[in-house]
Amino acid sequence: MNFSSKLLEQAVNEFSGLPGIGQKTALRLVLHLLNQDNADVDKFTFALLNLKNNIKYCKQCHNIADHAVCEICLSHKRDRTLVCVVEDTRDVMAIENTNQYHGLYHVLGGLISPMDGIGPSDLAIESLAERLKIGEIKEIIFAISATMEGDTTIFYLHKKLKNYDLKISTIARGIAFGGEIEYADELTLGRSITTRVPYENSLMR
Amino acid sequence: MNFSSKLLEQAVNEFSGLPGIGQKTALRLVLHLLNQDNADVDKFTFALLNLKNNIKYCKQCHNIADHAVCEICLSHKRDRTLVCVVEDTRDVMAIENTNQYHGLYHVLGGLISPMDGIGPSDLAIESLAERLKIGEIKEIIFAISATMEGDTTIFYLHKKLKNYDLKISTIARGIAFGGEIEYADELTLGRSITTRVPYENSLMR
Numbered sequence: 569m570n571f572s573s574k575l576l577e578q579a580v581n582e583f584s585g586l587p588g589i590g591q592k593t594a595l596r597l598v599l600h601l602l603n604q605d606n607a608d609v610d611k612f613t614f615a616l617l618n619l620k621n622n623i624k625y626c627k628q629c630h631n632i633a634d635h636a637v638c639e640i641c642l643s644h645k646r647d648r649t650l651v652c653v654v655e656d657t658r659d660v661m662a663i664e665n666t667n668q669y670h671g672l673y674h675v676l677g678g679l680i681s682p683m684d685g686i687g688p689s690d691l692a693i694e695s696l697a698e699r700l701k702i703g704e705i706k707e708i709i710f711a712i713s714a715t716m717e718g719d720t721t722i723f724y725l726h727k728k729l730k731n732y733d734l735k736i737s738t739i740a741r742g743i744a745f746g747g748e749i750e751y752a753d754e755l756t757l758g759r760s761i762t763t764r765v766p767y768e769n770s771l772m773r
Numbered sequence: 774m775n776f777s778s779k780l781l782e783q784a785v786n787e788f789s790g791l792p793g794i795g796q797k798t799a800l801r802l803v804l805h806l807l808n809q810d811n812a813d814v815d816k817f818t819f820a821l822l823n824l825k826n827n828i829k830y831c832k833q834c835h836n837i838a839d840h841a842v843c844e845i846c847l848s849h850k851r852d853r854t855l856v857c858v859v860e861d862t863r864d865v866m867a868i869e870n871t872n873q874y875h876g877l878y879h880v881l882g883g884l885i886s887p888m889d890g891i892g893p894s895d896l897a898i899e900s901l902a903e904r905l906k907i908g909e910i911k912e913i914i915f916a917i918s919a920t921m922e923g924d925t926t927i928f929y930l931h932k933k934l935k936n937y938d939l940k941i942s943t944i945a946r947g948i949a950f951g952g953e954i955e956y957a958d959e960l961t962l963g964r965s966i967t968t969r970v971p972y973e974n975s976l977m978r
């Protein structure tokens with residue numbers, strides 16, 4: 569693209585470095601911000617810098633938090649014997665939105681991915697082991713994407729945690745509610761048959 | 774969405790105010806920036822603030838520029854008798870990319886849209902009339918989208934400019950190269966027949 573201004577080009581290049589944002593979209597976003605009041609643009613950049621400079625991660629579960637320990641870890645209404653292990657804060661938000669889970673979380677902060685140079689020591693795995701040593705936790709649920717990196721991470725975690733007195737489970741895989749069987753991939757469909765559940769258990773409550 | 778942090782929520786809300794960015798995309802962008810180095814985030818916000826605070830618009834054509842008059846208006850290789858009237862800087866960039874146009878531009882900064890409260894006085898229309906009074910310009914090309922707002926703007930401009938000794942034209946409408954005739958809308962297809970061009974003129978040069 570031929571920009572009529574170096575300043576414009578720099579701003580567009582910064583925006584097009586964001587995931588899923590190409591140069592045309594970046595230009596649209598930058599021109600939108602350029603048409604806003606100075607105060608609005610200041611608010612935009614302040615919110616970002618404020619987040620970046622003042623962000624805290626919960627000491628216990630490593631989720632993004634406003635204080636040293638997050639609200640979920642502090643809550644007395646939560647089942648403290650149950651911990652759901654997830655990749656990042658988006659997964660916590662997705663699970664919280666279901667209103668079906670009342671235990672605690674442990675946010676790994678990524679998945680093991682040798683291709684990207686991310687090993688176990690880059691993730692919050694040691695601190696999970698530390699939490700387990702206290703002995704309060706009785707069950708671990710892995711809610712991790714069924715990708716190469718996800719499976720590698722689950723495999724590593726399972727090996728590391730198997731000596732603790734724990735129930736270890738993963739979220740159920742299968743055909744989504746509303747999903748059409750004819751369009752399901754063979755792996756999911758095959759597994760959904762071998763891991764079939766009694767009819768009474770399948771009813772929504 | 775339930776955010777675990779007020780700071781995160783504020784940043785996501787700012788990003789989801791951008792056109793075409795929903796809350797989930799905004800969260801993805803914010804978490805991406807959160808994983809970057811402080812220096813990278815500073816560079817991102819600096820590029821935006823620098824653009825916003827130091828942006829200049831060409832005195833003559835109103836395109837975004839780094840100096841008081843833009844490079845196109847200053848260029849001696851340009852045909853100064855020809856002016857292409859466009860909505861905004863994105864249209865200038867699109868036309869420049871074709872390498873088919875060697876005249877000057879006039880950037881209106883929007884289109885007449887009574888629904889959005891944008892009238893002729895909000896656009897750079899008076900300054901176009903001022904440019905014409907100098908008498909150097911012989912032809913005006915309207916390269917404006919064929920929407921309701923675009924047509925209104927062209928109609929208004931045409932009325933305003935008809936007393937000048939000018940050739941006034943609009944860009945050709947028709948079936949795009951590579952476009953399939955069976956999928957073209959009736960209006961475009963119908964017009965492409967009534968405004969047909971001699972075969973020799975249709976050959977690419």
